[in-house]
Amino acid sequence: MIGKIATGKSFRGCMQYLHEGRLQENEELQKLEMEKKQAEVIYYNQCFGNKKELIRQFVEVSKLNPNVSKPVFHMSISLAHQDANRLDRQDKADIAAALAQKFDFADKQYVVITHADTDHEHLHIVANRIGYDGPTASDSNSYKRMAEFCREMERSYKLTPVLSPNKFLKAEQRVAQSQRVDQRKETLKKHLGHAIKQCANIRQVKNYMEKQGYAVELGRGIAFTDQQQVRFKGSQVGYALLDIENKLKQEQMKQQQQIQQQKRQEELLKMQQQERKQSHGITR
Structure with missing residues (x-):
């Protein structure tokens, strides 16, 4: 037993x-x-x-x-x-x-x-x-x-x-059990990856993960318990609390850079359009 x-x-x-x-x-x-x-x-x-x-x-x-x-x-x-x-x-x-x-x-x-x-x-x-x-x-x-x-x-x-x-368990069942745990980790990592791209801070990440069905423990560290009552510390899947906070900052910087790049492209496009208009006016 x-x-x-x-x-x-x-x-x-x-x-x-x-x-x-x-x-x-x-x-x-x-x-x-x-x-x-x-x-x-x-x-x-x-x-x-x-x-x-x-x-x-x-x-x-x-x-x-x-x-x-x-x-x-x-x-x-x-x-x-x-x-x-x-x-x-x-x-x-x-x-x-x-x-x-x-x-x-x-x-x-x-x-x-x-x-x-x-x-x-x-x-x-x-x-x-x-x-x-x-x-x-x-x-x-x-x-x-x-x-x-x-x-x-x-x-x-x-x-x-x-x-x-x-x-x-038989030998092949032990392998399957290990794969099942790994799959749970991969699913958790996938959800965390999506959360970091969509959230601005750790509280929003917590809310996002709770909506995915996880119980989230947030203190000096972070841990997640899925609907099958399997618990993982964030560090077990490569997402310790500090890692998440750093990734959030990196994602925000990346998004800001993308916004700035888009603005530059829009400004460049406007300049090109103005130059074309001026060129057409001179030609006429």
Whole structure:
């Protein structure tokens, strides 16, 4: 069993991805993506309803503590191939409940979602770190705590111990996974390139990237989280904050030079036209 955990800002982005899959180019492709995903909510805790209702409920409760910038807990549990069909619906709900106890959100909102779009069984848990009362669920030492939890569940349910996510994958699948990460980086770089050409400052870049579906963290550095909750620092794709600011200045200088060059060309054209008029007048 392999567990992953991430914190995030947007319940909407997380829920939309888990219910609808990756964002597609048109409605027909999006429908096919949803059919492939086969998302099913198998357990609700202190919440209920369809995707929109869940988002609204989670967001409303998260407003009780506006000081927490990342109220979203998104966890995934993946089983080894040989453990397929070992767990029933109740087992999965019980594992999620044990996870909620481990990470202190048992008294808070969470849902358990299963998918059928991969060749190994897995489930997702989306939880609100903020509750109606009590402290915010902590994300400290989350990777260590998740690893300990997975080992406990493997023993409790007699599952195959899996210490590395790569053990889920064949050699060619590992290459494909690496290419998928690279593609995400290339897509991010492409969007940033467009942003720099269209924006005058870093705030406008932030707004542009958010419209493309990224959550943007802007402070002493910059980082981007896509709709699949994959996070990249700007420096990982060659766009550290300082690099972006320098590129913005270069782009502005380039645009100013182009404007000046265009003006010179227009002035030269006017001079040539005047000279022709004068030449025609002399000839006459």
